[in-house]
Amino acid sequence: MKKTYEEINEKIKKGKAVVVTAEEIISMVRERGAKKTAAAVDVVTTATFGPMCSSGALLNTGHTRPRMNYKKAWINDVPAYCGIAAVDIYLGATAIPDDDPENKVFPGKFGYGGGHVIEELIAGREVVLRATSYGSQCYPRREIETRISLKDLPCATLLNPRNAYQNYNVAVNAKSRRSIYTYLGILRPNMGNATYCSAGELSPLMNDPHYRTIGIGTRILLGGGVGYVINHGTQHDPDVERNDRGVPTGGAGTLAVMGDMKGMNPKYVRGVSMTGYGVSLAVGIGVPIPVLDEEVVRACAISDADIVAPVWDYSDDYPNLKGEPIAHVTYAELRSGHILIGKKKVETASLSSLPLAREIAGLLKKRISAGRFLLSQPAETLPGAGSKITCGPLAERPVKKTSSRARPR
Amino acid sequence: MTKKSAILHFKAELVERPVLSGLIRDHDVSVNILQASVTPDEDGTMFVQVDGEPANVKRAFAYLDEMGVRLVFPAKNLVWDEERCTSCGACVAQCLPKALAVDEETNRISLDDSRCIACELCIPACPFGALESVTEHLG
Numbered sequence: 001m002k003k004t005y006e007e008i009n010e011k012i013k014k015g016k017a018v019v020v021t022a023e024e025i026i027s028m029v030r031e032r033g034a035k036k037t038a039a040a041v042d043v044v045t046t047a048t049f050g051p052m053c054s055s056g057a058l059l060n061t062g063h064t065r066p067r068m069n070y071k072k073a074w075i076n077d078v079p080a081y082c083g084i085a086a087v088d089i090y091l092g093a094t095a096i097p098d099d100d101p102e103n104k105v106f107p108g109k110f111g112y113g114g115g116h117v118i119e120e121l122i123a124g125r126e127v128v129l130r131a132t133s134y135g136s137q138c139y140p141r142r143e144i145e146t147r148i149s150l151k152d153l154p155c156a157t158l159l160n161p162r163n164a165y166q167n168y169n170v171a172v173n174a175k176s177r178r179s180i181y182t183y184l185g186i187l188r189p190n191m192g193n194a195t196y197c198s199a200g201e202l203s204p205l206m207n208d209p210h211y212r213t214i215g216i217g218t219r220i221l222l223g224g225g226v227g228y229v230i231n232h233g234t235q236h237d238p239d240v241e242r243n244d245r246g247v248p249t250g251g252a253g254t255l256a257v258m259g260d261m262k263g264m265n266p267k268y269v270r271g272v273s274m275t276g277y278g279v280s281l282a283v284g285i286g287v288p289i290p291v292l293d294e295e296v297v298r299a300c301a302i303s304d305a306d307i308v309a310p311v312w313d314y315s316d317d318y319p320n321l322k323g324e325p326i327a328h329v330t331y332a333e334l335r336s337g338h339i340l341i342g343k344k345k346v347e348t349a350s351l352s353s354l355p356l357a358r359e360i361a362g363l364l365k366k367r368i369s370a371g372r373f374l375l376s377q378p379a380e381t382l383p384g385a386g387s388k389i390t391c392g393p394l395a396e397r398p399v400k401k402t403s404s405r406a407r408p409r
Numbered sequence: 410m411t412k413k414s415a416i417l418h419f420k421a422e423l424v425e426r427p428v429l430s431g432l433i434r435d436h437d438v439s440v441n442i443l444q445a446s447v448t449p450d451e452d453g454t455m456f457v458q459v460d461g462e463p464a465n466v467k468r469a470f471a472y473l474d475e476m477g478v479r480l481v482f483p484a485k486n487l488v489w490d491e492e493r494c495t496s497c498g499a500c501v502a503q504c505l506p507k508a509l510a511v512d513e514e515t516n517r518i519s520l521d522d523s524r525c526i527a528c529e530l531c532i533p534a535c536p537f538g539a540l541e542s543v544t545e546h547l548g
Contacts, residue, residue, distance in 0.1 A: 049495065051536060107533065185499045186534050193502040270495065275533040282495065282536070337511070349502035351536070353495040354516040 001039045002293045005377040008042050015371045017042040021361040022202045022289075022300055029301035038297040042290070043368055043375065046207045046300075047221075047361035048199040049284040050352025051272045053183070054162035054234060055093040056281075057118050057261060060155035061129060061148065063087055068141035073131035074098075075117050075148075082131070086139055090159070091117060093281035107181045107276025115281035116271030118158070121150045122223065123266035156261040158223060158269070162233035164285050166205035166253035167240075169312045170196040170329060170339075172346065176315035181276025185351055187314055191344055194311065197351040200304045200331035202361060204287035205253045207300045209246040210385075211238070213289050215378025220257065221286035221364045223269035226373075227259025229287075232382040237391040245302055249328060250310045253382060257285065268360060284356060286364035290375050304331035311341060321393055411463045414443075415470065416488070416546060418479035419453040428476055436469040437461060444547060454547050481546065484508065484522030486529065488546040493539035494518055500531035500540060 011017040018041050020028065025044050028037045059080070069086040072079070077097040080089040095114035102108050120127055126147045135142045150156055172194045173180045173187035180187050184195040200206065208214045218229040233254030240252040261269075268284030291297055310325035317323030329339045334348045367373040383389035419428070424447055433440055438461035447453035459466050473480060481488055496517045500509045508524035509531055511517070532540045 050497070109533070111538070185536075186503060188502075195499070195502060270537060272536040273538060274536055280536075335516075347502055349498040349500075349511075351497050351499055353497045355496040358516075 001035070003042065003291060005290055005375055008290050009374050011042055012368055012374055013371055015369070017368060019043045019045060019365045019368045021358070021365055022046045022207050023358070023361070025297065025300050026201065026303045029297060034294045034297045034301065038291055038294040041297065044207065044289045044291060044296075044300045045286060045361045045364040045368070046202055046204040046289060047284070047286040047357045047364065048164055048203045048352060049268065049356035049360060050197050050199070050282055051183070051274070051280045052160065052163045052283045053094055053280045055118075055158070055160040055283055056114065057091045057121065058155070058157045058159045059089050059091060059153055061087045061089070062152070062154050064141055064144055066141045067139045068131065068144060069133050069136060069139035070131040071133040073129065075129055076112070076120070076127045077130075078112070078114050078117050080114075093118065094278055096279055103276060109275060110273045110277065110279045112273075113271065113279030115279050118261075118281055119266055119269055119271040121156065122261055122264045122269050124150060150262060157258055158227070158261050158264065159258045160283065161256050162235055162254045163257050163283055164204050164233070164255045164287075165198070165251050166203070166209070167248050167307070167309055168196065168198045168251050169318070170194050170309050170334065170348075171314040171318070172311055172326065172341070173315045174313035174326060180315050181274070182314045183274050183277045183280070184314065185349070186275065191341060191346050194334075194339055194341075194346045194348045195351055196309060196331075196334050196348065198309065198331065199352055199354060199357040200307055200335070201302055202354070202357050204285065205255070206247060206302060206307060208289055209242070209248070209299060209302075211253060211382040212299075213292065213296065213378070214255070214287055215381040217376055217379040218287065219374070219376040220259075220288070221284070221360060221367075221373075222257055222259035222264070223261070223284055224265030224267065224360075224363070225259050225261075225263030227257050227285075229255050229378070230258050231256040232389065235391040236383065236389055238383055238385045238387060239390055242385070243306070243308060245306050246299070247302060247307050249308050250325070255285075268356070284360045286360040288364060288368060288373070288375055304335055307331045309334065311339070410461065411466050412458060412460045413466055413470070414456070414458050414483060416481040416483060416543065417455045417457060417473060418481065419447065419455070420477060421450050421452050423477055424449060424451070424453050426476075428473070428478065431476075432459075432469055432472060436472060437465050438469045446547065456543060456547060483543050483546070484520050485525040486527040486543050487520075487522075487525055487531070488541045488543060489520050490539045490541070493537050495537055495539075497536065499534045499536055503530040503534045505530070
């Protein structure tokens with residue numbers, strides 16, 4: 001039984017498509033088998049919600065009168081990148097105010113940054129734009145300070161170079177005698193706790209391990225609004241070892257995504273403060289998977305018990321980019337509240353929100369069922385295993401010290 | 410007898426009205442004001458402990474709600490903003506007495522204030538700013 005994108009979209013338009021979430025399909029396949037499920041179901045919805053660094057907002061503020069070519073710009077004192085064009089700026093999720101105390105008194109709070117500005121914009125709140133420049137004959141203005149809000153901006157696009165990691169590390173503190181403060185939360189000494197960050201069986205790329213349907217041009221729910229996959233994300237690494245179900249046993253595939261911020265819901269795009277580490281943005285993403293054949297259904301039937309994640313020591317091995325995982329554990333074990341590492345029972349906690357991921361998968365299911373969200377066939381699929389797209393460490397090379405302004409060539 | 414702590418948020422226009430007299434006089438409860446910040450023409454806050462028969466305490470809070478006072482009920486010294494909470498679980502790992510826990514079915518966070526020991530270890534662990542001490546909340 002094979003279906004095409006066109007056939008599935010016809011059913012969606014008529015309001016007759018059968019849509020289930022990636023959690024619901026697990027028991028369906030267990031009870032009826034893949035063949036019958038593939039015949040009965042048209043679309044599987046997947047989702048994830050969690051802190052996702054490598055996110056940001058591409059904003060065009062509209063031209064000032066007289067015109068100005070921003071050299072430096074800040075929104076609510078958070079610096080944005082200006083080296084693109086006169087009034088185009090890119091506000092990164094992890095940017096912090098120039099005068100943030102950082103980790104000078106450890107651990108720093110990192111109470112406000114780019115991620116929070118993005119949340120405030122989407123919530124419709126007013127923010128303060130400040131910019132300076134040098135002035136030129138066609139862009140004479142040198143400074144501006146004004147209140148703006150999302151509705152004033154001609155263009156506001158969430159443009160995230162790396163989201164929705166296919167799988168991710170479990171973090172523990174194995175060697176430090178004190179708590180350590182990481183982007184995966186506070187880790188108590190002697191492996192006092194373990195944290196992880198994935199929606200597991202509900203997560204988009206877990207359900208499409210070989211990138212058969214999720215590719216460039218896939219229409220998705222991004223922050224509750226319509227968005228698109230625009231490329232494989234940065235650090236996309238399809239050659240990571242895979243288990244017998246084809247699912248990578250560590251972080252592997254990633255997605256670059258974009259979407260119009262004006263259609264988004266601030267509930268699903270949230271500023272994040274990680275004590276002692278920095279700021280980021282939590283993003284909600286829902287991805288539909290068309291049931292083209294039985295293979296798609298088999299892949300979507302993956303459950304937490306079938307997916308393993310590597311446990312890394314974040315007190316030494318991870319920061320120094322060395323060593324090997326301490327262990328591998330399944331998401332079913334992680335969800336149970338504790339894992340066993342050797343003989344030690346370690347409490348687990350998630351940094352991504354399963355309830356919000358479920359909500360987003362449900363929202364997407366509702367929109368497709370109601371005929372309000374059509375599926376798009378990707379223009380290109382994402383690079384898979386053997387594609388030579390990979391992600392390795394930076395090979396540093398010594399730099400010759402020369403006279404003051406010379407650049408190495 | 411029952412005893413319940415609450416943070417009262419007054420809008421500026423309410424500050425002019427004798428809200429607490431009505432609370433004490435009409436509901437037969439005693440009110441212990443632990444901290445207050447009330448200035449004319451500004452929004453105000455008050456941290457109170459209300460003491461009395463359970464039915465009276467319940468009616469007393471219903472009266473405050475009706476008057477337009479925003480009520481926040483802390484667990485010991487902890488204010489949990491359920492609107493901001495995404496139910497991730499970052500706090501759960503820090504909560505040794507297991508006052509904060511993940512529900513096995515729904516995976517949502519719950520807070521059992523009888524278990525809270527006011528250690529505040531959960532507060533810096535929350536990425537979403539959903540946990541504050543009463544002092545931080547009163548600003």
